Amino acid sequence: MLFRESVIIAIKALFANKMRSILTMLGIIIGVGAVIAMVSVGMGVRKQVQDSIASLGSNMLIVTAGAPRVNGVRQAAGSGEKLKLDDADAIKKKIKNIDYVAPNVQKSYQVVNGNQNWNTTVYGITSEYMMIRSLTVKSGSFITTNDMNTRNRVAVIGATVASNLFGESNPVGKNIRINNDPYKVIGVLASKGQSSMGQDQDDCVLIPITTAMERLMALTSIRTINIQVSSADKIDMVQEQVETLLRQRHRIKKPADDDFEVRNLTSIMETMTNTTTMITLLLGSIAAISLLVGGIGIMNIMMVSVTERTREIGIRKALGATFKDIMLQFLIESIVVSVIGGVIGIGVGCGAAMAISQVGSFTTVITIEPILLSFLFSVGIGLFFGIYPARKAAKLDPIEALRYE
Amino acid sequence: MTIELKDIKKIYQVGTQQVAALNGIDLNIKKGEFAALMGPSGSGKSTLMNILGCLDRPTEGSYKLDGAEVAHLGDDELAKTRNKKIGFVFQNFNLLSRISALENVALPLVYAGVGYKERHERAHYFLRAVGLDDRAEHQPNELSGGQRQRVAIARALVNDPSIIMADEPTGNLDTKSTREIMNIFMDLHEQGKTVILVTHEPEIAECASRQLLVRDGKITKDVGKGVKMDVV
Ligand SMILES: Nc1ncnc2c1ncn2[C@@H]1O[C@H](COP(=O)(O)OP(=O)(O)OP(=O)(O)O)[C@@H](O)[C@H]1O
Numbered sequence: 001m002l003f004r005e006s007v008i009i010a011i012k013a014l015f016a017n018k019m020r021s022i023l024t025m026l027g028i029i030i031g032v033g034a035v036i037a038m039v040s041v042g043m044g045v046r047k048q049v050q051d052s053i054a055s056l057g058s059n060m061l062i063v064t065a066g067a068p069r070v071n072g073v074r075q076a077a078g079s080g081e082k083l084k085l086d087d088a089d090a091i092k093k094k095i096k097n098i099d100y101v102a103p104n105v106q107k108s109y110q111v112v113n114g115n116q117n118w119n120t121t122v123y124g125i126t127s128e129y130m131m132i133r134s135l136t137v138k139s140g141s142f143i144t145t146n147d148m149n150t151r152n153r154v155a156v157i158g159a160t161v162a163s164n165l166f167g168e169s170n171p172v173g174k175n176i177r178i179n180n181d182p183y184k185v186i187g188v189l190a191s192k193g194q195s196s197m198g199q200d201q202d203d204c205v206l207i208p209i210t211t212a213m214e215r216l217m218a219l220t221s222i223r224t225i226n227i228q229v230s231s232a233d234k235i236d237m238v239q240e241q242v243e244t245l246l247r248q249r250h251r252i253k254k255p256a257d258d259d260f261e262v263r264n265l266t267s268i269m270e271t272m273t274n275t276t277t278m279i280t281l282l283l284g285s286i287a288a289i290s291l292l293v294g295g296i297g298i299m300n301i302m303m304v305s306v307t308e309r310t311r312e313i314g315i316r317k318a319l320g321a322t323f324k325d326i327m328l329q330f331l332i333e334s335i336v337v338s339v340i341g342g343v344i345g346i347g348v349g350c351g352a353a354m355a356i357s358q359v360g361s362f363t364t365v366i367t368i369e370p371i372l373l374s375f376l377f378s379v380g381i382g383l384f385f386g387i388y389p390a391r392k393a394a395k396l397d398p399i400e401a402l403r404y405e
Numbered sequence: 406m407t408i409e410l411k412d413i414k415k416i417y418q419v420g421t422q423q424v425a426a427l428n429g430i431d432l433n434i435k436k437g438e439f440a441a442l443m444g445p446s447g448s449g450k451s452t453l454m455n456i457l458g459c460l461d462r463p464t465e466g467s468y469k470l471d472g473a474e475v476a477h478l479g480d481d482e483l484a485k486t487r488n489k490k491i492g493f494v495f496q497n498f499n500l501l502s503r504i505s506a507l508e509n510v511a512l513p514l515v516y517a518g519v520g521y522k523e524r525h526e527r528a529h530y531f532l533r534a535v536g537l538d539d540r541a542e543h544q545p546n547e548l549s550g551g552q553r554q555r556v557a558i559a560r561a562l563v564n565d566p567s568i569i570m571a572d573e574p575t576g577n578l579d580t581k582s583t584r585e586i587m588n589i590f591m592d593l594h595e596q597g598k599t600v601i602l603v604t605h606e607p608e609i610a611e612c613a614s615r616q617l618l619v620r621d622g623k624i625t626k627d628v629g630k631g632v633k634m635d636v637v
């Protein structure tokens with residue numbers, strides 16, 4: 001028999017039982033839809049994490065004070081605040097292949113202008129911080145090396161702080177008070193909006209790190225040093241050199257006694273990507289179970305359909321249908337159900353993914369792989385769960401089938 | 406196209422009991438014969454017809470169709486034989502209820518691998534031959550019993566088989582329809598086809614050129630071999 005005829009017979013049979021065909025398809029629709037929606041949520045989480053790490057800058061090493069943590073527990077006792085501004089200078093001077101070194105300190109303060117006040121984070125930074133975070137000033141200027149050397153009370157403020165303290169007027173040249181000391185606003189940062197983690201990146205006040213340590217926060221040590229390495233393939237080498245240098249400067253003999261930790265954004269990115277891929281796979285496979293259940297639904301209906309149509313099968317066989325003809329007819333029927341269900345499921349899944357990102361506050365990423373995969377999977381399911389009923393139909397003895405009441 | 410049966414037996418196992426529906430049938434039917442099978446209910450006529458029509462296999466014995474042993478054919482070859490060489494007409498019509506008369510008639514051609522256009526041309530031709538071309542698009546449940554049987558006959562003829570078999574084709578029909586159907590069979594016989602039919606009614610058996618009586622799974626009377634004779 002011709003393939004085209006099999007398809008036409010199958011589609012006619014499905015139309016003859018519209019309600020039943022739709023209900024059977026529903027299992028596949030929900031299955032495919034769930035796989036696509038779940039995977040797109042997982043991919044969304046992954047993208048968010050990757051973006052937030054990438055937003056910290058590329059080729060970054062982050063040096064933090066305190067012994068390295070293993071599973072969240074500090075390994076060495078006496079996590080003294082031993083990271084100094086001099087360490088940052090030394091790194092800059094002694095190690096090659098480094099573009100920028102940006103040490104910083106930070107603390108929350110209430111910032112006041114006249115009767116307006118605003119709680120924000122004050123960062124003590126160097127002029128290289130601007131490069132490393134790719135910041136630009138919208139008006140005014142950025143903190144200079146001179147400001148650092150003279151411990152000037154100057155501040156560059158983020159757009160959120162500016163609008164909350166100054167409204168529409170230009171803050172440049174005006175004074176704000178931090179911890180009751182007056183600071184002159186020399187610049188306003190260009191808005192960067194929310195970070196991919198939902199944090200307002202414009203809610204900050206930047207002042208020279210020397211001013212921050214000595215005049216505002218009364219600190220002798222710093223919290224982190226961000227290092228931008230000149231190229232990705234040098235990162236591991238530079239990381240080692242930084243560790244060796246800091247051990248030397250802190251008189252540490254073995255790595256286990258480290259009072260600092262150097263983290264590599266690329267490797268953090270890798271672990272995070274692995275974790276989120278795992279999450280995606282987990283979500284996807286949970287959803288795939290519903291696809292399997294849908295497949296069993298197809299099998300169930302096909303079994304009923306074969307029994308119901310025993311006479312029809314008998315007639316077709318009496319007129320010359322072979323094993324292959326009947327097999328093909330029923331197989332195509334179950335595949336048509338799963339293919340139509342799969343196509344609708346793709347629509348539903350993509351719709352659900354978009355709805356989730358609209359309603360919920362997180363990103364979903366629709367990619368072609370889960371769409372193709374779940375579609376092929378649903379065709380496979382139609383095939384797999386169709387084989388048994390189709391074989392049952394094709395093996396019927398014509399006389400017995402004709403006698404069936 | 407000749408049919409040769411030698412010592413055909415069909416034994417059914419019912420529980421622990423063995424039922425011999427056919428108990429040693431010897432029968433030759435030559436090309437172009439018109440044979441009528443008669444006999445009491447349960448004598449084995451349908452069983453014999455199903456074997457002749459390649460729908461069923463005998464338990465024992467030899468059945469040669471055109472010199473080829475049917476018992477040696479596989480399921481698919483039997484299906485091909487049914488499709489190409491034999492047109493079978495059933496007492497209860499056995500039409501597919503969801504498709505039109507035309508599609509029912511064209512069905513054997515689908516399995517013969519004939520293309521759409523030719524299928525429909527031939528189906529129309531045979532519907533016309535049984536006088537039902539104006540009902541081509543009707544579904545079986547929109548036709549009378551006689552009309553349904555004529556559709557079934559058109560279907561049996563569509564692939565141009567040389568043997569037409571009919572198991573009580575007029576069993577469910579009134580006298581007028583019966584006459585129409587029998588006229589068709591006689592026409593087919595005149596066209597040179599081999600026609601074998603089962604009937605309970607002597608008047609119908611009279612139309613045939615040969616009458617066979619089946620009793621307890623055996624042929625007990627064989628009248629008019631090759632020559633047209635009156636019924637016993
Ligand atoms: N599938 C079967 N299993 C067991 N016994 C069967 C089966 N089919 C037929 N028989 C038996 O074989 C015998 C012949 O049956 P068959 O249908 O050939 O009779 P028939 O001559 O066609 O009768 P009728 O004139 O009533 O149609 C009957 O006794 C019947 O009970």
Ligand SMILES: [Mg+2]
Nearest residue numbers: 450451452572
């Ligand atoms: Mg019978």
